Amino acid sequence: MATTPFGIFGAGGAGTWQPDPTFYPSPRLAASAPREELAYIVTLNPDAIGGDRAARPDALVVADVNPSSPTYGSLVGRVEMPNAGDELHHFGWNACSSALCPYAPHPHVERRYLVVPGLRSSRIHILDTKPDPAHPRLVKVIEADELARRAGYSRPHTVHCGPDGVYLSALGAPDGEGPGGIFLLDHERFDVLGRWEIDRGEQHLAYDFTWHLGWDTVLTSEWGTPSMVEAGVNPELLLAGKYGHQLHVWDLRKRRKVQSLDLGAEQQMVLELRPSHDPTRAFGFVGVVTSLKDLSASVWAWYRLDDPIFGDASARPRPGEEWAIRKVIEIPAEPADPDTLPPALKPFGAVPPLVTDINLSLDDQSLYVSCWGTGDFKRYDVSDPFHPKLTGNVRLGGITSHGAHPASGPLNGGPQMVEVSRDGKRVYVSNSLYASWDAQFYPEGVRGWVAKFDAPEDGSLHLDPRFFLEFDGERPHQIRLQGGDASSDTFCYP
Secondary structure (H helix, E strand, O other): OEEEOOEEEOEOHHHOEOOOOOOOOOHHHHHOOOOOOEEEEEEEOHHHHOOOOOOOOOEEEEEEOOOOOOOOOOEEEEEEOOOOOOOEOOOEEOOOHHHHOOOOOOOOOOOOEEEEEEOOOOOEEEEEOOOOOOOOEEEEEEOHHHHHHHHOOEEEEEEEEEOOEEEEEEEEOOOOOOOOEEEEEOOOOOOEEEEOOOEOOOOOOOOOEEEEHHHOEEEEOEOOOHHHHOOOOOHHHHHOOOOOOEEEEEEOOOOEEEEEEEOOOOEEEEEEEEEOOOOOOOEEEEEEEEEOOOOOEEEEEEEEOOOOOOOOOOOOOOOOOOEEEEEEEEEOOEEOOHHHOOOOOHHHOEEOOOEEEEEEOOOOOEEEEEEOOOOEEEEEEOOOOOOOEEEEEEEOEOOOOOEEOOOOOEOOOOOOOEEEOOOOOEEEEEOOOOHHHHHHHOOOOOOOEEEEEEOOOOOOOEEEEEEEEEOOOOEEEEEEEOOOOOOOOOOOOO
């Protein structure tokens, strides 16, 4: 049996090793698997970010999402981090369906551990969910100095379980400047293996990353270095177009950047990447927070030029120009009385949509878009990725609208992080973005909540009146679903 300091992986009966049953060869099989019963949510304590030495640490909490359970819609587990001020943000599984890819060297790892970075502290927490899924156990902490020493990075952000290790992005270097990039942990001991990039070219800014494994391609997006984002939005940098406005395309095997896709400096903060789940397709979507031209937000589709859906399958793109990108959704700002706006927006007299997260259903048919500024949560039919059709919209919170939930009064914050169930029937949203940015756009203080939508096949959206989590003094960010979700897994079979 394969053993680690934390337990035994992949032990089957009679000495036979069998893959984790929550690994699925294809998105079709994942969508037909049993529904999730638990949701894992990270929460941050803004008092700790503000320097309160007595503040509680951030936590990972567990919600009951089984509608037949007597504790449905409530928190049933909690584990606090050992230190205050981590600013837990994004997190992910140590292993997932990519372990079934033909070239995966670790097919018998388990979807067992949650890898939970602190975006501000640069610590990485490893939590074991196997003994009691509702009460994870902290088993390891990787300190910031180890990450800096072994990879040269800090402020870890996105976590993806790859076929050969755990990949994480980082916003920058230990001194708070750039470049940012990607580093790896091994699947079993969670040692920091080192920086992923061999040749980054001129790439400097970093944020999210994703891949098309069938094309040996990685894509990365841009936000800003830690010094550019940790104190909030810097108006001078923003108006000068200094935040991220490119995607970078990389050769996965050679670990070299091969192309950059520039959306234009007026498109500021190119954030969440959501690739097609069908491994025979080569496209995806990325959200852009704001346009300097008119405060609109947008969603862009990237695609490979020889994908038969988008171009001539017989075409031979020139080396280094295999990928392209185009805007497919634009969401305008809404005029508003300056007296109702936070100081950062008063000069503009408008509420920007602020698209801060998007998510794509496993069947690649529905795209969900969070407008954290206006409070809109939108569902689009993207069966034609170049011509999305809006099919559903619900407003929760918002800078001026304060849309209400059936189980609450007026809300602040807005739909932010979004996660979609494997079968595409349920969508979960939380309302906190980033402590310093929360303070700029919601100076009254974001009051944390998580809501759930039902997403029927007709394309509509309906709030579940039975599911509404409120957080006293804490703010929820990313949500992960038991057994995987629409943004956690990569599939190698159609």
